Amino acid sequence: MTIADRDLHAFVDGELPEARRREVAQWLAERPEVAVRVAAWRSQNEAIRRLFPPASAFRPQPAVRTLPPAEDAIRDSDFRTPARRQRQRSANATAMVMIAAAFAIGAAIVLAREIATAPRLEPAPAVAVATVEPAGVAQRAIAAWRAYANDPTHAVEIAAGDPSLGEWLMKRTGLARTPEMAGARLVGARVTPGADRPAAFLLYETGDRARIALVVEPALGAPPTSASGGEIAARAWRADGFDHALAGPISRARLDSLAETLGR
Amino acid sequence: MIIIELFINFGPSPIMVEDPVTSIDPRTGELARFAGALAGAAGAWAVDELTAGAIVAADETTEQAGLTPRERLYRELIRLNRRRALAAPPKREDDAPLRRAEDFARRVERLPLEDKEALLLVALARFSYEEAARALDIAPRMFAERVMRARARLDCGQPVAPPRRPNYLRLVK
Incomplete structure (x- = not known):
């Protein structure tokens, strides 16, 4: 089995097909001195990501449109045309109103029935809940x-x-x-x-x-x-x-x- | 009745209209991160200029064959940064060999621009080799070479190839 430097870099970056990836992993398991180099390249990738934190960590987020916390903030939907975005917003808003209306009607019916049929209850005893702040x-x-x-x-x-x-x-x-x-x-x-x-x-x-x-x-x-x-x-x-x-x-x-x- | 009226009168919702002052293009955050890694030493103003310029350029560019919108965006950013780098006065220390004990951040900053672009596309932007090669308009094999060269320089602090200043301009007779 021939493993070139190119394969090792592709291994680090997840570029190899599964079968080849297994071969390289097996090959590395028998050569710890090379595995150390490969681990260092992986650490370089991680260090670079930490060196330049995701945008949400240093830029104020807009009040209306918020970015996801994930690193890959650019999504296909970001490339929609303004007209498509407007249509999508209208559809979303309509859906939100419909859901809110359904909840309101349901809650009103349940509440009315409860008031009409339920006997008066003594207030429940207060329960003390202890919370432990995580160490910072x-x-x-x-x-x-x-x-x-x-x-x-x-x-x-x-x-x-x-x-x-x-x-x-x-x-x-x-x-x-x-x-x-x-x-x-x-x-x-x-x-x-x-x-x-x-x-x-x-x-x-x-x-x-x-x-x-x-x-x-x-x-x-x-x-x-x-x-x-x-x-x-x-x-x-x-x-x-x-x-x-x-x-x-x-x-x-x-x-x-x-x-x-x-x-x- | 109120609910029914809502259904009847509902148009574009006023609460969903974007405030032109606070709305930020969703591509800005990710792109600014990459621009900061690529050209952070040039200052925050340069990073903002690159980010905004790349978004505008990518939006104005007509469809390029085989490029996804994300690849087009990064291609524009890299193109603008190369132009900025050419206009910037050269630093004397650029050709000095990198020392092992030097800070990792400094070593990344001092990588040759082409190698730094390649490594950041993979490590930070998480492009595949194929996507990154398309964004840079080079062959995947050449892209892999650049990644290997960047890592070798970060690894041992020594250049694996003679350092050279990139030359993106051609002489036209």
Whole structure:
């Protein structure tokens, strides 16, 4: 079986027919050194998509016509002529009114029958429902700081001086640029669990030996909010398609100023 | 009665009429993302110009044989960006070899334009090789070569072929 570089690239981009795809996968399974290269190309694709987030993340959406959240926002329907669009809107509006009318009539009939026949009921006892807010990136940064920041020997997985640090973070978390913090040196980094995907945990040390953690993970859901837990405060923000949280045992004002140096 | 009147009087619904100020062409978001990846270093104004220009050009262009509307849109965007790139002053660092430790974002930005177009069409716009080759008006085999070249440069930071400045203009006697 002959597998050329061209086949490997086509494999990464989903261009191969199923039979050929299986052959290449089998071939790669026997050659881990090539499989690593192929995985790196796939990571490049993912990193590019994260580097340039979908338009909905940075452009205000119109009030009347909203784009789908999916990445492929352009649909065939977008190329309809104005006349066809107008006809479609009219048809949609008519359908909406008809459905609303049907519901209104049905509800009125049911309500009238209920009022006429139902005995008076005592009000139902109130039920207390406890809700638990999901932890945000700020809470995860505080937890990660507590777990790792002051570990004397294994605070980070890869030290700042290691040339493979940037590429490793990019492959694991999609973080294309290792942030620099003015007034603090980078100690190193590790990967920690994020909300949906692995997060980058970058540890910095200030001149007065305070250890500050920056947690960066792909943006998900609502914009993050800051938090504090005991002596640790965390400042959170969203930028460039990632949620960031800066956590450490320093004042909020100082966290703010450090966050500013990160280009917050 | 009110419901019946609604059925009788219903014309184009006032609540469904687009506000000309807030309505945005639905193609804008996706195209602006691609334009930002292709020419983000030129600034937000250039990205907006490219996006709007491509939409207008694609709408005004008569049907091109074998091209889908989406392919036509990307072809126009790429054409406008090449014209912009030719007019922009060249950067001295363009021909310098890419270092491995350089930021990934910077390495993507510094890819030769033709290779960057090819990689972004596949990775960001998720075109198939065949669609992308049609949008670029080249053979699929040549398109695959460009993707391979872009990845090789991102991979090892070294050019696999001598770097060259694209030349889209021909001398006409």
